[in-house]
Amino acid sequence: MSAYEAAAPEAPRIRLTHEQTVPRAIAHRRAVGEVFVTDSAAVSDDEFLLAWQIPRAHALWGDRLAPFHDPFAVAEAARQGSFVVVHRHLDIPLDLPFSLQRFAFQVHDLAAFRDDRSWPLQGLLRYRISDRRTRGGDLGSMTLHGEVEIGGAVVMEVGGDVVFLSRADYRALREFQRSRKPLAAEADRSPAEPLPPALVGRADVRNVVVGEPEPLRFPAGLLRYPLVVDRTHPSYFDHDYDHVPGPFVVEGFRQAALLAAGRDGALASPVAAMTGLETTFADFGEFEAPLHYSAEVQPRQEGEPRVHVQVGLHQFGAELAQGRIELTPYTDC
Numbered sequence: 001m002s003a004y005e006a007a008a009p010e011a012p013r014i015r016l017t018h019e020q021t022v023p024r025a026i027a028h029r030r031a032v033g034e035v036f037v038t039d040s041a042a043v044s045d046d047e048f049l050l051a052w053q054i055p056r057a058h059a060l061w062g063d064r065l066a067p068f069h070d071p072f073a074v075a076e077a078a079r080q081g082s083f084v085v086v087h088r089h090l091d092i093p094l095d096l097p098f099s100l101q102r103f104a105f106q107v108h109d110l111a112a113f114r115d116d117r118s119w120p121l122q123g124l125l126r127y128r129i130s131d132r133r134t135r136g137g138d139l140g141s142m143t144l145h146g147e148v149e150i151g152g153a154v155v156m157e158v159g160g161d162v163v164f165l166s167r168a169d170y171r172a173l174r175e176f177q178r179s180r181k182p183l184a185a186e187a188d189r190s191p192a193e194p195l196p197p198a199l200v201g202r203a204d205v206r207n208v209v210v211g212e213p214e215p216l217r218f219p220a221g222l223l224r225y226p227l228v229v230d231r232t233h234p235s236y237f238d239h240d241y242d243h244v245p246g247p248f249v250v251e252g253f254r255q256a257a258l259l260a261a262g263r264d265g266a267l268a269s270p271v272a273a274m275t276g277l278e279t280t281f282a283d284f285g286e287f288e289a290p291l292h293y294s295a296e297v298q299p300r301q302e303g304e305p306r307v308h309v310q311v312g313l314h315q316f317g318a319e320l321a322q323g324r325i326e327l328t329p330y331t332d333c
Contacts, residue, residue: 105277
């Protein structure tokens with residue numbers, strides 16, 4: 001299967017292909033091998049179609065211990081798809097800073113992600129834009145809602161809120177934020193070491209982003225999970241950042257949630273799918289000081305296979321990001 005045909009009501013038929021990736025710059029990737037969007041088209045001023053494909057042998061997204069493709073890899077394709085929409089179809093300049101302040105996804109059919117050991121996972125993403133707001137005549141923010149199709153069926157929903165800033169405003173914001181943080185006092189801290197990969201459902205230790213849990217004095221009984229930052233990682237840090245990037249933060253959410261669910265007895269194995277995510281970002285994480293996660297398993301009904309974990313990312317005593325992770329054992333699909 002190399003192409004999709006799709007049509008919206010009262011719109012001409014649109015044909016999207018998987019023959020090649022979109023230009024890496026509009027997907028905000030440095031390496032061509034990190035680009036998962038292959039084609040796109042505008043249906044209307046507020047609706048867009050994108051084709052995507054996830055490579056089977058990717059060093060990060062192929063590092064899995066169950067015969068299923070990772071739904072988070074498809075969420076990454078959707079994140080890249082949002083960049084393609086704003087640059088290719090909304091004519092937002094490549095050098096204009098913008099931030100994804102909210103990101104969420106929900107898998108409706110985990111069985112659709114099963115690896116047939118033959119084809120890369122590929123499909124279609126339909127994005128709709130709402131709540132466009134302008135600032136000084138320019139686009140200031142918007143909301144995206146997307147439906148992910150595999151084999152013609154909607155198997156996943158994604159969404160997010162995007163805020164745009166001028167380069168001068170972004171630079172002033174970052175300078176102000178950093179001036180209020182005691183970065184120099186933390187410079188000599190020893191970095192955390194990654195946990196054994198099997199504890200978080202991985203085979204390659206380089207893809208582990210959390211370290212040995214540390215007990216919290218308050219609330220009693222909870223742990224914090226230090227973030228392990230390797231800025232040479234070819235996928236997490238495909239290009240330069242002046243802050244800890246959002247997808248890397250979310251991977252830490254996932255791994256902290258797996259550890260907490262295993263410790264709590266809610267999951268029998270860390271080989272489980274992240275089938276749901278709701279996360280918001282309040283501040284940027286700085287590289288010069290330690291960051292750690294909190295993770296608390298939520299109550300569930302007896303017999304419910306899905307596990308929900310409330311997570312947070314912390315630095316300098318403040319919560320920078322928070323979210324809710326849904327984990328589903330592969331045995332239940």
